[in-house]
Amino acid sequence: MAVAGISRRQALKSVAAGAATTAILAHEAVAAATTPPRKHHWGMVIDTQRCVGCEACVIACKIENMTPPGVFYTVVTREPLPGSRNDRPVFMTKPCFHCEEPPCVPVCPVNATYKRPSDGIVVVDYDRCIGCRYCIAACPYGARWFDFGDDFQFLPAAGDQVSPEYKQYRVRTPDGSPVGNVRKCTFCLHLQDESGEYDRSAGRWPACAKTCPGHAIIFGDLDDPESEVSKILRERNAVRLKEELGTEPSVYYLL
Amino acid sequence: MTLKRAFWTVGLLGLVPLGIGFYLRLTTGHELANYGSIIPWGLGVAQYIYFVGLSAGAFLLSSLVYVFGVKRFEPIGRLAVFTAIVSLLLALLAIWVDIGHMERFWYVFVYANFTSPMAWMIWLYTAYFVLLVVEFWLLMRRDLAVARTLPGWRGRVASVVGLWSRDTSDAGLVRDMRWVKVLAAIGVPLAIMFHGGVGALFGVLASRPYWHSGLYPIIFLVSALASGGALLAVASAVFQEGWRAHRQMLIDLGRVVLGLLLLDALLQFSEILVGLYGGDKGFVESLQLVLSGPYWWVFWIDQMLLGLAFPVIVLASRLHLDPRWVTAACAGVVLGFIGVRLNIVVPGLSVEEIQGLTEAIADPRVSLAYFPSAFEWMIAIGIAGLGFVLFGLGEIFLPLSRHLQPDANVHGGAR
Numbered sequence: 001m002a003v004a005g006i007s008r009r010q011a012l013k014s015v016a017a018g019a020a021t022t023a024i025l026a027h028e029a030v031a032a033a034t035t036p037p038r039k040h041h042w043g044m045v046i047d048t049q050r051c052v053g054c055e056a057c058v059i060a061c062k063i064e065n066m067t068p069p070g071v072f073y074t075v076v077t078r079e080p081l082p083g084s085r086n087d088r089p090v091f092m093t094k095p096c097f098h099c100e101e102p103p104c105v106p107v108c109p110v111n112a113t114y115k116r117p118s119d120g121i122v123v124v125d126y127d128r129c130i131g132c133r134y135c136i137a138a139c140p141y142g143a144r145w146f147d148f149g150d151d152f153q154f155l156p157a158a159g160d161q162v163s164p165e166y167k168q169y170r171v172r173t174p175d176g177s178p179v180g181n182v183r184k185c186t187f188c189l190h191l192q193d194e195s196g197e198y199d200r201s202a203g204r205w206p207a208c209a210k211t212c213p214g215h216a217i218i219f220g221d222l223d224d225p226e227s228e229v230s231k232i233l234r235e236r237n238a239v240r241l242k243e244e245l246g247t248e249p250s251v252y253y254l255l
Numbered sequence: 256m257t258l259k260r261a262f263w264t265v266g267l268l269g270l271v272p273l274g275i276g277f278y279l280r281l282t283t284g285h286e287l288a289n290y291g292s293i294i295p296w297g298l299g300v301a302q303y304i305y306f307v308g309l310s311a312g313a314f315l316l317s318s319l320v321y322v323f324g325v326k327r328f329e330p331i332g333r334l335a336v337f338t339a340i341v342s343l344l345l346a347l348l349a350i351w352v353d354i355g356h357m358e359r360f361w362y363v364f365v366y367a368n369f370t371s372p373m374a375w376m377i378w379l380y381t382a383y384f385v386l387l388v389v390e391f392w393l394l395m396r397r398d399l400a401v402a403r404t405l406p407g408w409r410g411r412v413a414s415v416v417g418l419w420s421r422d423t424s425d426a427g428l429v430r431d432m433r434w435v436k437v438l439a440a441i442g443v444p445l446a447i448m449f450h451g452g453v454g455a456l457f458g459v460l461a462s463r464p465y466w467h468s469g470l471y472p473i474i475f476l477v478s479a480l481a482s483g484g485a486l487l488a489v490a491s492a493v494f495q496e497g498w499r500a501h502r503q504m505l506i507d508l509g510r511v512v513l514g515l516l517l518l519d520a521l522l523q524f525s526e527i528l529v530g531l532y533g534g535d536k537g538f539v540e541s542l543q544l545v546l547s548g549p550y551w552w553v554f555w556i557d558q559m560l561l562g563l564a565f566p567v568i569v570l571a572s573r574l575h576l577d578p579r580w581v582t583a584a585c586a587g588v589v590l591g592f593i594g595v596r597l598n599i600v601v602p603g604l605s606v607e608e609i610q611g612l613t614e615a616i617a618d619p620r621v622s623l624a625y626f627p628s629a630f631e632w633m634i635a636i637g638i639a640g641l642g643f644v645l646f647g648l649g650e651i652f653l654p655l656s657r658h659l660q661p662d663a664n665v666h667g668g669a670r
Contacts, residue, residue, distance in 0.1 A: 070292060070620030077611030094609060103462060109374035110359075110366040130362055131285075131355015133295035134373050140462035142608040145292040146355070148285045148620060180284055180355030241609070245461050 039196060040119040042187050043222040043250035044209065045229045045238060046093055050216035053078055053091035057208035057217060061095075064188060064207035066163040068172075069152055071145040073185035074208050090255075093217060095208060096143040096185035097241070097249030098122050104135035104144060113182070119196055120250060121187050123166065126177035135182055140242050141249075149179040164190045187219070222250060258493070263647055269640010276633035280352050287630035291620030293613055294604045298597070298627040298635050299353035304453055305482075305596040306346035306642075307380070308475065309589075311450035312483015314339035314387065314442060316511075321390075321432075321439035327507055330500075331491045336391045337653065338483070338490055341645045343384055345638050352634055372456040379449035386445065390438040393431045395653060396420050400427075412652060450479050457599065465541035465603040468530070474522045478595060481515035485566075485588035488512060492582040494650055502578050509581035513570035516588060520563055537606050544602040549624075553594045562591010601625055 055076045065073060074095040081090050098115075102122050105113055112128035113135055115121070136144045151172075161172045167190045170178065191204040198204050198219075209219035220227035229252075232238070238252035279287055290297035317335030319325040328335075351357055363377045399417030403410050454475030457466040488508045492498040498505055530538040545554050566584035574580040605623050607613055613623050627635070 070618045072616055072618075072621070075612060075615040077609060077615045079611045092611075094612075103460070106368070106370040107373065107459075108368055109371045109377060110362040111368045112362075112366070128359075128362060128366060129355070130359040132353075132373065133355070134371075134456075136292060136295040137604060138460050138462055140608055142293065142612045146285070146295055146620075148288070148291075149283070150286060150620070175284055177356070182355075 036118045038117060038120070038223070040221045041223040041250065042098065042119050042121060043220070043229055043252070044095065044206075045218045045232050045252045045254060047216045047218070047254040048090055048092055049254065050214040051076070051091040051093060051212075052214055053089070054213065056211045056213060057093050060207040060211035061185075065165055065186075066161050066172075067145075067183070068147060069150045071147055071183055073145075073183075092253065093208065093212075094141070094143070095187075095206075095251065096122060097141055097247070097251040098185075098187065100248035100250065101246055103138045103140060103245070103247060107134045107138045109134065116189075119189075121189050122184070123186060123189070124182055124184060126166075126168070126170070126181050129177070129181040131180045131182065133182060140245050140247065144182050144184045147178045147181055147183050149174055166190060262493070262643060266640050266643030266647055269637050269643060271637075272633035273637020273641055276630060276637050277352065279630050280357075280634065285355065287628055289619075289628040289631060290625060291618075291622055293607075293621055293623060294601060294625045296353075296600050296604060297625055298631045299349050301593075301596040301600040302635050302638065303346050303350040303353065304475075304599065305593060306342045306349060306638075307453055308450065308479035308592070308596070309483045309486050310339045310342035310346060311446045311476070312479035312481065313342065313487050314383075314446050314483070315480055316484050316487060318439050318443045321435050322443060327504060330504055331487060331508075333391070333394050333653075334491055334494060335487050336387060336394060337649050338487055340384075340387050340391060341642060341649070342483075342486070343380065343387065344645065345642050347380075347384075348641070349635070349638050372452055372459055376449055376452040376456055379445060379452055383442065383445050383449050386438055386442050390435055390442065392418075393435050393438070396431055397423060397428045398653075409652070416652075447476060451476055457603070462608065463603045464535045464537035465530070465606075466599070468526060470522055470526050474519070474526065477515060477519045477522055478592065481512060481519045482588060482592040482595075484508060484512045484515060485585035485592075488585035489582055489589060490646065492578065492585075494646075498578040498582060505578040505581050506576060509570050509575050509584065512585055512588060513567065513575070516563065516566060516570075537608075540606045541602040544605055545598050548602070550597075554598055557594030558591050558598065561587045562594060566591075 053076055057074055058072065058076060061067070061074045062072070067073060074093055077092045077094060078089045079092070081088070098121055100120065102115055105115055105122065108114075108129075109132060110128055110130055112125045112130070114123065114125075116123055131146070133146055136146060162169050163172070163178075165178075165186060170176070173179070188206040191206070192198055193204070198206075200210075203210065206217075206219050209217040218228050218232060220229035222229055222233075224230060232254070233252060236254055238254055240249045240252055242249075288297065313335045316328070317332050317339065320328050320332035320335070351360060354360065363374055364381075367378075368374050396417055399413045400420045400423045402413035403417060403419075403421075405413065451472035454472035457463070458468055458471030461467050488505055491501050491508070492505060527542060531542060544550075565587045569575060569580050569584035569587075575584075605625060607623065613621055615621075
């Protein structure tokens with residue numbers, strides 16, 4: 001049956017195509033309207049010349065985030081430079097790099113890990129993560145850790161430890177999240193205020209950067225040209241690790 | 256008979272460690288596992304890709320019968336689909352206990368991420384699983400309708416499994432087979448997509464040079480066909496009438512497996528040589544672990560000797576005319592591919608992404624060394640044992656290798 005030269009089949013096709021287009025456009029419009037604008041780009045500059053390898057950042061991080069054994073949001077590696085003696089190693093503290101193009105995010109089967117649109121911090125939704133550990137395999141920097149449920153032998157038993165992570169203050173139980181989840185550095189985002197700002201003078205600053213006695217870990221907003229990190233990046237030659245992978249890390253190193 | 260008894264003994268004994276392992280998984284989570292945050296995937300994931308490959312391979316070979324009409328493999332068509340179902344069930348069990356929160360598996364369907372190869376893989380094998388079950392039911396329906404007249408519990412089981420279908424007519428059979436052809440035709444691209452997807456899951460990771468290759472999805476498919484074909488040959492040699500009844504077909508299947516095995520070896524050697532010549536540090540380190548690491552024998556003894564050299568020698572020589580040798584060669588392939596799967600998962604992860612990362616922390620979870628714990632072995636062996644039991648149950652209840660005749664003496668036929 002044809003009306004004005006248009007068959008029913010054609011009409012149905014057009015309607016279907018129109019509906020699909022509308023659905024896609026609507027989805028994008030909703031996404032655009034609900035995504036908060038980028039306010040910050042938090043990042044770090046780590047000066048290996050100033051690092052003495054004391055690992056205070058590792059300890060500060062563990063105490064701040066109450067991480068269990070085997071979970072280290074930051075580590076300090078010690079490697080001799082090629083051609084130099086082993087008594088003058090290069091120390092390198094390595095948190096999560098909060099990449100602008102994080103390889104861990106697109107692989108998550110349930111969207112449990114994502115990059116916060118407002119400030120670029122890569123986070124894990126503990127209530128959604130199924131613990132498949134694909135993101136650990138996908139991260140080129142070894143920045144993700146699985147919580148196996150292990151506990152420290154000489155610390156209060158599970159149940160007494162409360163982590164302030166994500167301002168969720170979860171009580172650690174043997175089988176509840178974050179046990180069985182993948183965990184990672186959050187730039188201590190639980191220390192941000194309601195509007196997403198850190199305040200160094202008030203002590204609301206990532207624990208590793210706050211603690212570092214040599215001021216080797218410099219934290220700040222890479223989008224703010226007046227921040228300490230931006231100034232250093234203008235003045236000195238910084239490198240990022242594995243640039244060839246296109247991950248665009250937010251953590252820079254000074255050699 | 257003694258072989259059959261050994262088969263059942265292995266299977267039933269396997270259920271004991273499975274029970275213990277499952278209990279430990281529910282009560283202690285992942286605490287007893289030996290993988291960590293540097294090597295996040297271990298025996299469980301290797302077992303998963305092993306069984307999922309067997310499933311896809313067996314199913315794709317069944318399509319020779321049901322899509323492409325290759326008559327000579329007709330007697331193992333149903334066995335192939337049954338093998339695909341059993342293997343997939345084992346694979347899903349292996350990966351289910353491996354994830355951190357077993358109770359959240361269904362999130363993959365609710366919180367869909369369209370950019371995740373893992374999510375696509377799960378959706379595709381869910382569709383594949385449904386298709387397998389429906390296709391298998393259609394393949395069995397007439398025989399179940401015949402077998403429901405058997406006296407006692409066998410007849411009752413057949414009646415329930417057959418959803419009380421009574422139609423034993425030839426017209427009904429023709430109608431079933433028409434639907435089977437449609438389903439099998441849909442299943443071919445589905446199986447290729449989902450198992451290629453398993454390969455892509457590894458291949459897309461630029462962080463892991465050992466996996467990051469366009470050949471990966473292709474290698475997964477070819478190795479699935481080779482190992483699935485080999486398992487099918489072993490199953491048809493021991494199942495029901497066994498190798499005596501399937502002489503010529505086993506010889507033909509041996510030829511198919513030989514071709515697939517050589518193609519798989521070609522792809523693997525290409526992968527190894529190109530990567531080695533390129534000299535990417537991560538790739539070479541992984542490859543060194545495979546070839547000369549602490550578990551060198553997995554590659555040289557299991558993969559190369561048992562899984563490649565032995566079957567190729569048998570299948571390419573005059574021995575391939577003896578179905579018993581074909582069965583032995585195919586058993587070698589089935590066992591050899593366990594090594595292939597282990598050597599994909601573990602060495603790809605067992606390299607430092609940041610130099611000095613594993614020395615920075617003294618913790619067993621931050622280590623490049625990995626050997627499965629007793630807990631992991633119990634689960635793995637238990638799942639294999641469950642496979643034996645499921646095959647055994649199939650042998651008892653399902654007339655897999657031939658059709659029952661509606662008028663014939665069914666009382667003797669359903670054994």
